[in-house]
Amino acid sequence: MFIDGYSLQLLLGAWITIKLACVAVIPGLLFGLLAASRSSWPIYLRYPMDVFIFIIRGLPEILVIFFIYFGLTTMLSQLFHHYVDISPFKAGAAALALLFGAYASSVFQGAFAAIDSGQLEAGNVMGLSNWQKFIYIQLPQAWRHAIPGLGNLWLVLVKDTAIVSLIGVSDMMNQAKMAASTTHQPFTFYLLAAFIYLLITSISQKVIDIFSLRSKRYLHS
Amino acid sequence: MMTLLISLRQIAHGVFITLVLMSASLCISYVLAVIFTIINYAGNKWLKKCLSAVIFLVRGTPLLVQIYLIYYGAGQFSGVRESVLWPILREPLFCAIIALSINSACYTTVLLEAALASIPENEMSACAALGMSKWQTFVYICFPRGMGIVLPAYSNEVMMLLKGTTLASTITLLDVMGVTQQLIAQSYAVIEWYLFAAMIYLSLNALITYGFSRLIKQNNSYISS
Numbered sequence: 001m002f003i004d005g006y007s008l009q010l011l012l013g014a015w016i017t018i019k020l021a022c023v024a025v026i027p028g029l030l031f032g033l034l035a036a037s038r039s040s041w042p043i044y045l046r047y048p049m050d051v052f053i054f055i056i057r058g059l060p061e062i063l064v065i066f067f068i069y070f071g072l073t074t075m076l077s078q079l080f081h082h083y084v085d086i087s088p089f090k091a092g093a094a095a096l097a098l099l100f101g102a103y104a105s106s107v108f109q110g111a112f113a114a115i116d117s118g119q120l121e122a123g124n125v126m127g128l129s130n131w132q133k134f135i136y137i138q139l140p141q142a143w144r145h146a147i148p149g150l151g152n153l154w155l156v157l158v159k160d161t162a163i164v165s166l167i168g169v170s171d172m173m174n175q176a177k178m179a180a181s182t183t184h185q186p187f188t189f190y191l192l193a194a195f196i197y198l199l200i201t202s203i204s205q206k207v208i209d210i211f212s213l214r215s216k217r218y219l220h221s
Numbered sequence: 222m223m224t225l226l227i228s229l230r231q232i233a234h235g236v237f238i239t240l241v242l243m244s245a246s247l248c249i250s251y252v253l254a255v256i257f258t259i260i261n262y263a264g265n266k267w268l269k270k271c272l273s274a275v276i277f278l279v280r281g282t283p284l285l286v287q288i289y290l291i292y293y294g295a296g297q298f299s300g301v302r303e304s305v306l307w308p309i310l311r312e313p314l315f316c317a318i319i320a321l322s323i324n325s326a327c328y329t330t331v332l333l334e335a336a337l338a339s340i341p342e343n344e345m346s347a348c349a350a351l352g353m354s355k356w357q358t359f360v361y362i363c364f365p366r367g368m369g370i371v372l373p374a375y376s377n378e379v380m381m382l383l384k385g386t387t388l389a390s391t392i393t394l395l396d397v398m399g400v401t402q403q404l405i406a407q408s409y410a411v412i413e414w415y416l417f418a419a420m421i422y423l424s425l426n427a428l429i430t431y432g433f434s435r436l437i438k439q440n441n442s443y444i445s446s
Contacts, residue, residue: 058426059419060384062398067415074411155281162283166391173285180293187294190286198281 006179007192013175014196020089020161020171024096025154031097032104036112056102061160065095069167092164100157107149111142144215151208155201162197172196228404235400236421242314242386242396246321247379253326258333258367262359272330279327284385287324292316292392317389325382332378336371337363369440376433380426387422397421 038049056064069091076084115138123133165173176193180186257276260268279287295301295310309315340363348358390399401418405411 055419055423058380058423060387060398060422062384062387062390063415063419063422066402067412067419070405071412071415159283162285163388165285173283176286177289180289185297187290187297190290190294194278194282194286194290197283197286198278201281 006175006183006189009175009179010172010189010192010196013170013172013193014200016089016169016171017158017161017173017197018200020093020096020164020169021154021158024093024100024157024161026097027094028097028100028104028157029150031101032108035101035105036108038105039109053102053105056098061095061099062163062166064099065092065163065167068095068098088164088168092161092167092169096157096160096164099160100153103153103156104150107146107153108142110149111145112138114145115141144212147208147212147215151205151212154204154208158200158204159197224408228408231395231400231404232397232417232421235395235397238314238389238394238399239383239386239396239425242317242321242389242394243383245318246325246382246386249318249322250325250329250382253322254329254333257326257330258337259359261330261334262337262363263355276327276330279324280331284320284324285388285391288317288320288388288392291320313389313392313394317386317392317394321382321385321389324385325378328378328381329375332371332374333367336367336374339370340366372433372437372440376429376437379429379433383422383425383429 035049035053038046041049069086069088072091073084073086076086119137119141120133123137128136161171162173165171165177168174172193176189179189183189257272260272264272291310292313295316301307301310344362344366345358348362353361386396387398389396390402393399395403397418401414404414408414
């Protein structure tokens with residue numbers, strides 16, 4: 001019963017879900033890193049960023065996603081005086097990236113703050129430039145502190161991809177909805193979808209555990 | 222002007238539905254979380270295993286799937302449709318409350334668990350030295366201490382719950398998000414209504430933050446700084 005076309009459809013949807021999460025996580029990480037450094041920005045850039053991140057974190061995910069997909073389309077259409085079409089996949093990925101980045105920025109802030117200030121002073125003494133200090137000293141060490149937080153955010157991201165189905169991305173949730181309405185077996189298909197999500201999140205958790213073990217391998221126990 | 226007033230009344234009703242969803246799920250999830258914590262504290266091995274399996278299932282799947290599973294999924298079985306529970310499971314409001322409560326309860330249980338684990342071992346030893354039973358230790362020491370520790374994390378969870386209530390709009394419930402969608406479909410004023418809804422959610426979040434900061438201050442007043 002499970003090897004019929006609908007289950008295959010669901011697996012195709014799962015692939016879209018994974019792709020969506022992976023596409024969103026990279027710009028999300030970059031945005032988070034950028035936003036984490038905002039305490040050293042000039043005030044006229046820092047305050048708008050503070051407000052922006054506060055708003056993104058305070059809003060429901062569904063509102064952010066809908067605003068970017070429907071709102072941005074309307075805004076751009078009014079701006080260019082003709083209908084502008086944004087693909088739901090791109091809009092969804094952008095919204096998820098913003099959400100991920102807004103939360104990741106505070107994870108990064110905590111991680112960078114956890115680095116001993118002596119490390120940076122040592123960098124100064126050795127005559128490293130700001131950029132070299134960032135790449136060779138701060139980033140590798142912050143990584144270790146950031147991994148658990150980022151791992152949780154990744155799991156949240158995977159679960160949030162389900163919401164993107166509401167703007168018409170044919171991800172797993174949408175395929176499950178379609179299968180449920182044609183076969184009149186909603187419970188079966190939503191349960192199947194739930195198990196695939198569970199599979200994705202559990203495998204992710206294992207990978208995160210491996211990463212966090214690796215990041216600590218130079219520490220004495 | 223007239224239409225705006227009507228829209229505002231609809232929004233007000235949406236806020237009411239959101240608050241109903243929120244308060245009902247908050248109360249039920251809190252009670253459930255406390256029960257789960259007690260099971261984890263004093264339950265037998267099999268009960269604990271079942272509980273951790275449930276928590277793993279709920280925390281590993283999206284809330285949207287859980288809501289759909291309860292609202293659309295329950296109707297698949299004729300046994301459910303003919304049972305006494307059907308008048309409840311037929312209503313989107315109750316389905317949303319059930320899904321949100323279970324979801325939030327599982328997350329809260331994990332938070333409470335971590336809080337209980339972070340209570341210093343000495344306090345337990347002190348209880349044992351005073352001859353308190355396991356139950357007395359839990360009621361008088363572990364639980365009040367755990368609640369104090371968990372408050373900052375719990376405020377985040379309550380905010381997540383508020384964000385979760387918006388998903389109820391996907392099962393035809395007219396909460397703030399649902400009403401906003403409806404108004405947009407009527408007026409085509411996409412950005413205005415989304416911004417309005419955003420303001421409502423931000424202010425609700427601000428209220429939660431304020432309430433919890435008061436609670437935290439009150440709760441930790443015995444700790445001298």
